[in-house]
């Protein structure tokens with residue numbers, strides 16, 4: 001896939017660390033799908049990032065295939081876009097090493113996601129967890145991405161990517177394109193249904209806290225009905241009403257309604273009616289995706305062929321960037 005002049009290159013990845021959630025969908029996937037028709041797009045399953053947390057080999061393999069199938073189910077056409085697995089292209093790890101040497105320990109230490117994850121996995125604070133954003137910078141810079149659609153939690157990682165790229169360009173000239181984050185106005189931070197101070201996460205030990213994109217309809221309805229709200233019983237947008245605000249955001253994303261319209265719709269009605277409407281809207285949005293995912297997951301030959309073709313196309317671009325980087329840095333190329 002050659003980048004054409006009028007098209008932007010859009011790139012984003014998702015970690016192969018569990019079943020994706022409604023948070024991934026509303027914060028990222030939905031925007032990826034929206035951008036896919038008009039841009040040169042590269043979407044990847046970040047399986048290298050996933051090993052920063054220990055998992056059984058068979059689980060990693062299964063989750064990687066499942067995540068890849070989910071990307072295809074979203075409608076990210078592997079013929080028109082590049083859809084691949086990160087570990088299939090060795091240049092990600094090679095560039096990450098080089099970029100490690102252009103990243104200061106102090107700036108990497110400021111990453112809030114590292115601090116959170118280190119606290120949550122105190123028994124395995126490996127160096128990979130620390131250098132995780134540098135591998136992410138390599139993912140982005142290898143492909144000269146213009147735009148990176150992500151949720152709010154990746155904002156800081158995009159900032160460090162830009163800083164590293166600018167530093168490298170400052171030394172060696174115009175090597176990397178400086179990528180811009182694309183963070184949607186609504187849905188960039190979907191919160192846990194049980195502890196609405198935290199983001200919704202696929203690795204949350206409490207399964208009631210998140211809606212997985214593979215949850216059956218009745219499970220979605222139950223999880224939304226048991227979502228934590230407050231005792232006021234009025235559907236009203238307020239910074240303090242995090243639980244209700246989160247459900248309003250989810251409802252707004254799934255229906256296209258504004259907060260004012262939602263407040264008017266549920267004026268004088270309790271949370272019961274509201275939650276039923278939210279559940280219905282979420283089911284309408286993700287149940288067709290789940291059916292498509294289940295269909296694609298059975299077609300291993302299609303998954304394998306697409307992943308192989310995606311990796312070949314990705315590698316062709318990555319190899320070119322890496323060759324340029326090696327030359328600029330001064331590695332003897334014979």
Ligand code: TYM
Pocket residue numbers: 011012013014015016023024025026027028029046049135136139140148149150151152153154187188189190191199200201
């Ligand atoms: P990951 O796998 O945690 O999440 C994938 C995408 O989903 C977004 N997201 C959310 N958005 C809104 N609300 C939430 N509760 C929520 N949870 C997750 C994330 O912001 C992300 O956009 N490091 C990345 C993966 C990655 C990457 C990259 C992304 C690796 N290399 C290069 C962009 C470019 C991650 O762990 O995302």
